[in-house]
Amino acid sequence: MTSPILVALDYPDAAPALALADRLAPELCRLKVGKELFTRGGPQLVQSLQDKGFEIFLDLKFHDIPNTVAGAVRAAADLGVWMVNVHASGGRRMMEAAAEAVANAANKPLLIGVTVLTSMSDEDLAELGYTWTAAERVQQLAALTQDCGLDGVVCSALEAPALRASRGEDFCLVTPGIRLAGDAAGDQRRVVTPADALARGATYLVIGRSITGAANPLAALQRVHEEIA
Numbered sequence: 675m676t677s678p679i680l681v682a683l684d685y686p687d688a689a690p691a692l693a694l695a696d697r698l699a700p701e702l703c704r705l706k707v708g709k710e711l712f713t714r715g716g717p718q719l720v721q722s723l724q725d726k727g728f729e730i731f732l733d734l735k736f737h738d739i740p741n742t743v744a745g746a747v748r749a750a751a752d753l754g755v756w757m758v759n760v761h762a763s764g765g766r767r768m769m770e771a772a773a774e775a776v777a778n779a780a781n782k783p784l785l786i787g788v789t790v791l792t793s794m795s796d797e798d799l800a801e802l803g804y805t806w807t808a809a810e811r812v813q814q815l816a817a818l819t820q821d822c823g824l825d826g827v828v829c830s831a832l833e834a835p836a837l838r839a840s841r842g843e844d845f846c847l848v849t850p851g852i853r854l855a856g857d858a859a860g861d862q863r864r865v866v867t868p869a870d871a872l873a874r875g876a877t878y879l880v881i882g883r884s885i886t887g888a889a890n891p892l893a894a895l896q897r898v899h900e901e902i903a
């Protein structure tokens with residue numbers, strides 16, 4: 675079974691991340707390593723998680739000049755990760771450089787463009803001086819991301835129906851901002867439940883605190899599976 679669930683290991687260091695991995699199973703989920711955990715645990719932690727059989731989404735959201743981002747995604751591919759991402763707002767030349775960098779990798783990871791962070795609302799965008807809504811901006815950036823040859827985007831599942839219609843069935847929609855019913859949204863603003871996200875056309879569900887913050891994370895993960903079955 676290939677699970678659509680990516681568990682976000684947002685822990686302050688390697689020990690709790692490895693302990694949780696020992697309670698979960700690669701058949702039930704993939705694992706996401708983000709900025710905090712990678713800064714503490716580094717490539718060695720990624721390797722340890724991969725040695726346990728998990729595929730890894732290295733969520734470092736690279737955003738820099740094209741040459742620098744190309745080198746960063748090449749380094750991520752050398753780690754053998756399953757998925758890596760860049761900020762789509764880095765623009766065409768940056769994304770094309772990233773796509774070219776991973777194209778010839780021995781283990782080519784899925785390369786994903788981050789559109790509008792799921793923690794951002796329309797009001798947050800307006801405060802930055804943008805005139806588009808989050809939904810409009812996601813559409814613009816997803817079109818550019820696909821044109822640059824990337825495999826998909828990070829977006830909210832709220833935008834998934836429109837993206838499925840415009841970008842087709844094969845474009846990966848990686849959706850954080852997932853909450854089990856009743857869980858606090860916290861800093862997230864564009865939030866959807868697991869079942870609703872899949873019904874809307876999401877490919878992968880990124881779930882952090884609804885699983886890692888549960889008294890029994892394995893039970894919470896199994897609850898998600900029951901909900902989406």
Ligand SMILES: O=c1ccn([C@@H]2O[C@H](COP(=O)(O)O)[C@@H](O)[C@H]2O)c(=O)[nH]1
Pocket residue numbers: 682684708788790791792793828829850851852862880881882883884
């Ligand atoms: O737009 C984005 C991009 C990435 N994330 C990451 O996903 C998880 C979500 O964690 P929760 O605890 O389920 O809120 C986290 O690692 C973020 O860095 C995102 O939330 N939104």
